[in-house]
Amino acid sequence: MSPFSLLRPFIFRIPAEPAHRLTIKALTLSQGGSHAAPTPTLAQRIGGIVFPNPVGMAPGFDKNAEVPDAMLGLGFGAVEVGTVTPLPQEGNPKPRLFRLVEDRAVINRMGFNNEGAQAVTNRLVRRRETGAHGLPGVVGVNIGANKDSSDRIADYAQMTRLMAPLASYLTVNISSPNTPGLRALQDEGALSALLDGVLEARGNMTVPVFLKLAPDLEPADIDSICRIAMEKKLAALIVSNTTITRPALRSRHAAEAGGLSGEPLRELALQRLRDFRKASGGAIPLIGVGGISTVDDAWARIRAGACLIQMYSAMVYEGPGLARRLVAGLERKVREAGLTSIAEAVGSE
Template sequence: MYSLLQPILYSFDPEQIHEWTLGLCRRAEKIPGFMGLIGSMFSFDDPRLAVSIGNLTFANPVGLAAGFDKNGIAVPWLHALGFGHVEVGTVTPKPQPGNPKQRLFRLREDLAVINRMGFNNDGVEALVRSLQGINRQAPVGINLGKNKDTPMEEAAQDYVKGLKAAWELADYFTINISSPNTQNLRSLQQEEFLYPFIREIIQTRDQLVEQRGSYRQVWLKIAPDLTDQELEIICGIVLDLKVDALVVTNTTISRPGLQSPQREEMGGLSGKPVFELSNQVLSEVARLTQGQIPLIGVGGIFSAQDAFHKLSLGASLVQVLTGLIYQGPGLVRSINKGLVGKLNKNKLSTITQLTGSAFELQQT
């Protein structure tokens, strides 16, 4: 069905389609019984898919990456599609329009997307209002960013504001310092900035735990364009400061073997061409951290085999977004169903046995 709609959808501007989709999601939630119907069509349940990270349990390892629902307006719909977790955002303390349009490009020949959105969102207070009172069926993460006009030396304060404002409504927070679309943001991944930056965020989190009596995980999302030396430094810092998980990876500024005429557009590249690059980073991070911190694998997942590969390289969870655009809403069910097939083939009793076992399992 989705394949029949694709030619029509692709005839419109991708950002316009995105906005229409979110609007339809909001309206569909109000139709009695409709969300249950969507859930019966797209979700796939099997207790062997459950994953625990710290104080959180995920019914399956497939999550939605940040960027689809920036303002948290479609979470019940996304839960109905069967995601094991949904990450909303990126959200900043103040509303901001992002970069000038056109800023989102489909690279159909490459099964990829280039975006230079620039953290367009309605601000953290609007996100809080959207998330209040919703029926949660899976963990919800909030991806935090900095406002464009916040000086770099004050960047940590933007993330602290996000933590404080949305504390009660997040199961975890992802610290996004790896988007290529906010000037100088990626410099926060450098050693001289990263340690004091993360330390301030973790100290704030610990203070909030004491004040409010509830724990919230802090994850860090990193870029795929880091050197091995930079990765080693980052891994050392997150282990030392006890970050709860690493999200590996964000979009890339490289353009590996692209065919689309839009391949030279500025922005972050996501989709199939990022798969191998993100896997290389994931494998190296897994080697450096040796199971001491959970990893979330992101980048180029279009199938159960893709998800399986990231899990076997060391990821505990995976996230999808561009694959959802090209494969449609049935992707989550397809991946989870396929992963159960992997468990059966390898005679495993739980999905967690896949993590980090790349050379021990039958790959097909």
């Protein structure tokens, strides 16, 4: 039994959001630990970036870029901080984060709570100046718009200009269900205008741009998103964010509003990944997210077309050793399949 499984009952006595803050605080005290060394059979190049392994930390955990190096020290190949908005914002009223323990799931309606662009910029500049842990590590920044913004495209453009010099990659997040009207930016016309604004703001900076999408999309949406993403030469699509649908759940929190993540999202997120793989013909890299908690989950996502994966909710239930277990398990899967590289497994189902 792992130390985390012994501690988990005590951690779960603390409400979810205060427990998360305590976790961040503990990690700020343990910024030690070297970054993951590249695993030769698992390293992937996406958008010109070499990811030392395909297991990434999804955004939402380290919203304010307080502990990216501590997370890289846990074995993640990449960490995505944010979502960051131009101005600080409190987010939605509390409580807004719920553990659905019986379902191994989480519901959140955080609403892009974060300290704002200036605070995150300061931390990323300081991190770069101190040369944390020698190697920079892959740290992406997930960008969003303020809830009360009168011009959301301008917000994304501003965030691009600020974060492009400091991020390994940028993720345009238009798929959170917790900012009213945000998902409307996935519509064809709005998406094209938004990406034009982001790419113009990026200028001649070479930082790759990823796009994060909702799982609650119609087939026609998927086709148009893929077409636009390829036209705009985006580096990757992240499939998917949390869902507003509700499969059968056992927890007393099942009726809470917000985005559902964790194990109940697994099959929907896997199917959406397959849908995007089919619609794009494998022409754009995909990053699989949602309900990944085991090596078999991760391997299924790779075989369905994901070049990389991300996780977050599974850490709530599996603890901080999960990234290393997934990396070791994927290395074993590649070896057992008789492959020389995980790239050979991508889309192999």
